[in-house]
Amino acid sequence: MAMARTTALLLVAAALLAASSSAWEVNIQMPASAAVDDAVAPLIHALRPLLGSGKQAGVACDSWRLGVEAYNVRDWKTVPANCEGYVGHYMLGNHFRRDCKVVIDQAIAYVDGLKLAGNGKDVWVFDIDETTLSNLPYYATHGFGARPYNATSFDAYVMEGSAPVLPETKRLYYKLLKVGIKPVFITGRTEDKRAVTVGNLRSQGFSGWMSLTLKQHGFKGSAISYKSAERKKLEDAGYVIVGNIGDQWSDILGAPEGARTFSRPDPMYYIA
Amino acid sequence: MAMARTTALLLVAAALLAASSSAWEVNIQMPASAAVDDAVAPLIHALRPLLGSGKQAGVACDSWRLGVEAYNVRDWKTVPANCEGYVGHYMLGNHFRRDCKVVIDQAIAYVDGLKLAGNGKDVWVFDIDETTLSNLPYYATHGFGARPYNATSFDAYVMEGSAPVLPETKRLYYKLLKVGIKPVFITGRTEDKRAVTVGNLRSQGFSGWMSLTLKQHGFKGSAISYKSAERKKLEDAGYVIVGNIGDQWSDILGAPEGARTFSRPDPMYYIA
Numbered sequence: 001m002a003m004a005r006t007t008a009l010l011l012v013a014a015a016l017l018a019a020s021s022s023a024w025e026v027n028i029q030m031p032a033s034a035a036v037d038d039a040v041a042p043l044i045h046a047l048r049p050l051l052g053s054g055k056q057a058g059v060a061c062d063s064w065r066l067g068v069e070a071y072n073v074r075d076w077k078t079v080p081a082n083c084e085g086y087v088g089h090y091m092l093g094n095h096f097r098r099d100c101k102v103v104i105d106q107a108i109a110y111v112d113g114l115k116l117a118g119n120g121k122d123v124w125v126f127d128i129d130e131t132t133l134s135n136l137p138y139y140a141t142h143g144f145g146a147r148p149y150n151a152t153s154f155d156a157y158v159m160e161g162s163a164p165v166l167p168e169t170k171r172l173y174y175k176l177l178k179v180g181i182k183p184v185f186i187t188g189r190t191e192d193k194r195a196v197t198v199g200n201l202r203s204q205g206f207s208g209w210m211s212l213t214l215k216q217h218g219f220k221g222s223a224i225s226y227k228s229a230e231r232k233k234l235e236d237a238g239y240v241i242v243g244n245i246g247d248q249w250s251d252i253l254g255a256p257e258g259a260r261t262f263s264r265p266d267p268m269y270y271i272a
Numbered sequence: 273m274a275m276a277r278t279t280a281l282l283l284v285a286a287a288l289l290a291a292s293s294s295a296w297e298v299n300i301q302m303p304a305s306a307a308v309d310d311a312v313a314p315l316i317h318a319l320r321p322l323l324g325s326g327k328q329a330g331v332a333c334d335s336w337r338l339g340v341e342a343y344n345v346r347d348w349k350t351v352p353a354n355c356e357g358y359v360g361h362y363m364l365g366n367h368f369r370r371d372c373k374v375v376i377d378q379a380i381a382y383v384d385g386l387k388l389a390g391n392g393k394d395v396w397v398f399d400i401d402e403t404t405l406s407n408l409p410y411y412a413t414h415g416f417g418a419r420p421y422n423a424t425s426f427d428a429y430v431m432e433g434s435a436p437v438l439p440e441t442k443r444l445y446y447k448l449l450k451v452g453i454k455p456v457f458i459t460g461r462t463e464d465k466r467a468v469t470v471g472n473l474r475s476q477g478f479s480g481w482m483s484l485t486l487k488q489h490g491f492k493g494s495a496i497s498y499k500s501a502e503r504k505k506l507e508d509a510g511y512v513i514v515g516n517i518g519d520q521w522s523d524i525l526g527a528p529e530g531a532r533t534f535s536r537p538d539p540m541y542y543i544a
Contacts, residue, residue: 062367063374070341070535072375095334102335103344263342 061086065267071249076270077148084146087267091136091144097168099265104168107243107262108175114242116180123210123239124176125231125258126169127246128187130266133163133200145268158189161196165204169245169264173206181242182210186230188271190217223271228254333358337539343521348542349420356418359539363408363416369440371537376440379515379534380447386514388452395482395511396448397503397530398441399518400459402538405435405472417540430461433468437476441517441536445478453514454482458502460543462489495543500526 061083067073079087090096116122126132138157139145157163173183189197191214198212213230227250231241235256244251244258247266252258333355339345351359362368388394398404410429411417429435445455461469463486470484485502499522503513507528516523516530519538524530 060370060374063370066338066341066371066537067374067378069338070343070375070537072378072534074378098332098335099338102332102339103342106339106344106346262344265338265342 058082065090065265068267068270069263069265074249074270075272079143079145079268081146084143087144087146088140090267092140096265100166100168103245103262103264104172107172107245110243110260111172111175111179111181114179116242117240118180120180120182121239122181122242123184123234124181125184125186125234125241125244126173127248127251128185128189128197128201129163130166130247130268131245131251131264132166132169132173132185132206133204134166135163137162137164139268149269158193159196161200161203163200163204165206166264170205172245176243177208182239183208184210184234184239185212186227187213188215188223188226190215192217223248223250224254227251228256231256231258330354337362337537340539340542341535341537346521346542347544351415351417351540353418356415359416359418360412362539364412368537372438372440375517375534375536376444379444379517382515382532383444383447383451383453386451388514389512390452392452392454393511394453394514395456395506396453397456397458397506397513397516398445399520399523400457400461400469400473401435402438402519402540403517403523403536404438404441404445404457404478405476406438407435409434409436411540421541430465431468433472433475435472435476437478438536442477444517448515449480454511455480456482456506456511457484458499459485460487460495460498462487464489495520495522496526499523500528503528503530 059080059082061080064073064080064083065087068076129135135154135157138154142150142153176183185201187197194212194214197214201209201212215226219226231244231254234241241256241258243260243262245262245264246252247264248271249263250271252261252263331352331354333352336345336352336355337359340348401407407426407429410426414422414425448455457473459469466484466486469486473481473484487498491498503516503526506513513528513530515532515534517534517536518524519536520543521535522543524533524535
């Protein structure tokens with residue numbers, strides 16, 4: 001009898017153990033964006049730890065993400081279908097924030113170690129989307145990058161000017177202003193989005209940048225060619241690019257890269 | 273009474289849930305290396321899943337590792353002290369292998385997409401340590417990179433010629449031979465280690481490489497300058513470097529990099 005009861009207890013315990021992740025599940029809704037067209041907000045199980053790789057039928061999602069960040073996985077069009085939930089959890093949970101913090105901690109340690117000329121010629125290049133401002137409210141309702149890019153709906157979202165700040169980047173930004181390094185924005189957004197971009201940056205607490213360069217409408221080259229050419233113009237004008245931060249490798253590759261580059265995590269899309 | 277019993281059941285279940293990781297723990301010993309000097313093999317809890325970041329007192333270890341692989345964390349001397357266990361679990365478990373598989377899958381997909389001249393001039397550059405051969409048996413008994421580098425004990429380990437193959441790299445290596453791309457080794461090992469290196473490669477099933485370049489004793493430059501200069505010599509001799517794989521960014525940075533680069537994970541050490 002005692003034996004049977006112990007067995008029963010253990011069976012219940014084992015069942016609870018096996019079901020432990022679902023016991024923690026809480027369904028939350030993503031903040032709905034006003035730009036939502038045909039999309040519905042996904043259910044994200046915020047309190048469910050994702051053990052292992054998030055591997056289901058396809059690629060091991062955490063290894064795929066590492067491959068993206070280390071520039072081994074290139075030229076991808078969408079997040080692998082089986083990784084939509086993994087990327088959603090990653091972006092909405094603490095993991096993404098932790099990863100961002102390490103990048104910015106490194107950047108700030110680098111700044112602290114600089115011997116600056118103090119002649120007003122030191123600049124730092126920032127990308128905007130997924131570097132300074134986050135489009136996560138859009139991507140959270142569009143498959144976290146697992147659905148094909150839709151320029152129409154994404155542009156509509158950008159034109160709202162509601163993208164939230166990426167706080168770690170803002171920490172770096174104000175550190176730079178404090179030590180006399182001038183922030184420079186070079187973005188793949190096109191010139192027609194200047195006003196909304198300025199408004200969005202200001203509403204998220206940014207001010208004091210030296211310049212904001214947007215892509216000319218009709219430019220046909222790659223992001224690397226566009227951005228490296230703009231950096232070259234800065235150097236030709238006598239500026240020293242002491243740092244350069246983006247979320248895409250195309251933000252930071254291509255001479256002149258800047259004295260030191262930093263790459264923020266972004267598993268949602270790829271720009272060549 | 274029924275209520276009390278249910279409560280008791282739940283308490284037991286909760287306690288088991290809380291203790292679930294230790295319930296899975298199994299202590300295993302790393303294979304002891306003959307080169308072990310002052311080191312003892314660490315206890316690694318192979319069946320204990322590491323939830324979250326592995327963060328204890330210091331840095332978030334998984335974010336630190338991502339920072340290393342994405343080239344945000346540079347010039348580090350040792351693995352952060354609080355991450356020794358994390359790196360050990362990573363290297364010994366399936367996580368490292370999964371990450372390697374994604375890199376090599378990408379490399380093989382790239383090879384499959386190549387249009388080769390077929391003139392015998394296509395080559396692929398391989399680094400050796402942590403790219404082709406694994407020094408994990410050494411690092412597993414020396415803190416997984418959390419202890420300062422000891423050239424004496426590491427060299428003694430290398431001179432055993434017992435480093436095991438990294439199987440995914442071997443898969444790529446034989447794929448290349450099959451399609452007519454010649455493997456070229458360029459290693460930071462010094463010329464005095466040629467015989468043991470050749471023996472180690474052969475014993476691990478490698479043959480058919482075009483050349484094996486070791487560093488000249490007394491060379492004072494950086495790994496980047498050494499390796500890029502050797503790649504330049506290949507190009508000057510009429511070879512086309514269609515690919516280049518290493519575990520360090522210093523293996524693959526510096527013109528000419530090769531048409532496409534691949535970076536295998538290595539959270540154990542950093543070479544500038």
